[in-house]
Amino acid sequence: EAGVTQFPSHSVIEKGQTVTLRCDPISGHDNLYWYRRVMGKEIKFLLHFVKESKQDESGMPNNRFLAERTGGTYSTLKVQPAELEDSGVYFCASSRHFTGSNEQFFGPGTRLTVL
Amino acid sequence: EDQVTQSPEALRLQEGESSSLNCSYTVSGLRGLFWYRQDPGKGPEFLFTLYSAGEEKEKERLKATLTKKESFLHITAPKPEDSATYLCAVNGGSNYKLTFGKGTLLTVNP
Numbered sequence: 467e468a469g470v471t472q473f474p475s476h477s478v479i480e481k482g483q484t485v486t487l488r489c490d491p492i493s494g495h496d497n498l499y500w501y502r503r504v505m506g507k508e509i510k511f512l513l514h515f516v517k518e519s520k521q522d523e524s525g526m527p528n529n530r531f532l533a534e535r536t537g538g539t540y541s542t543l544k545v546q547p548a549e550l551e552d553s554g555v556y557f558c559a560s561s562r563h564f565t566g567s568n569e570q571f572f573g574p575g576t577r578l579t580v581l
Numbered sequence: 582e583d584q585v586t587q588s589p590e591a592l593r594l595q596e597g598e599s600s601s602l603n604c605s606y607t608v609s610g611l612r613g614l615f616w617y618r619q620d621p622g623k624g625p626e627f628l629f630t631l632y633s634a635g636e637e638k639e640k641e642r643l644k645a646t647l648t649k650k651e652s653f654l655h656i657t658a659p660k661p662e663d664s665a666t667y668l669c670a671v672n673g674g675s676n677y678k679l680t681f682g683k684g685t686l687l688t689v690n691p
Binding site: 470497499501506508509510511514521522524554557559561568569570571572573574575 | 585612613615617623624625626627649668670671676677678679680681682683684687
């Protein structure tokens with residue numbers, strides 16, 4: 467079974483530019499999550515999709531961040547316009563249905579650097 | 582708001598020297614406590630889920646335990662390949678997000 471994949475692995479952009487991150491969850495996982503780790507801090511939740519619907523977006527920092535999951539498969543996270551404080555590692559995770567455990571499996575992350 | 586505190590921040594062990602990592606938490610209505618391992622440049626790798634106080638789980642040299650306030654990850658006779666950052670996270674209440682601690686960086690010297 468293929469794991470969670472993320473693209474790109476690294477991205478370096480100038481302040482004010484736009485960047486789009488992509489996440490492909492494990493096949494059959496309805497739940498998809500985005501997290502972020504900024505330098506020196508813990509991993510923090512951004513938002514949660516159930517299929518194509520946003521279940522919880524309480525962690526999204528501001529309206530410069532837009533997440534989509536069309537068709538309930540892969541997801542994109544767009545940052546527009548990017549600011550210096552957006553630098554960090556963005557992780558995507560997926561999990562099966564809520565019954566039973568909520569074990570979330572993480573992708574390798576996208577390291578975003580905003581200059 | 583859910584909170585997770587891990588200690589120590591860093592731990593150096595000699596190969597074969599057993600020890601424990603601590604994860605203290607506060608959460609409203611624990612759904613699960615999770616342990617992950619993270620290697621440099623990689624995403625967190627799932628290790629264990631614990632659901633209720635008194636529960637224990639084992640995997641090779643690792644054993645995780647849970648009380649109402651904290652969890653321990655016991656490492657028995659560690660090897661250099663156990664070197665990694667170990668992350669603790671909780672999920673509680675009516676949502677499904679994980680709240681992470683900052684992690685413990687474990688280094689096992691040969």
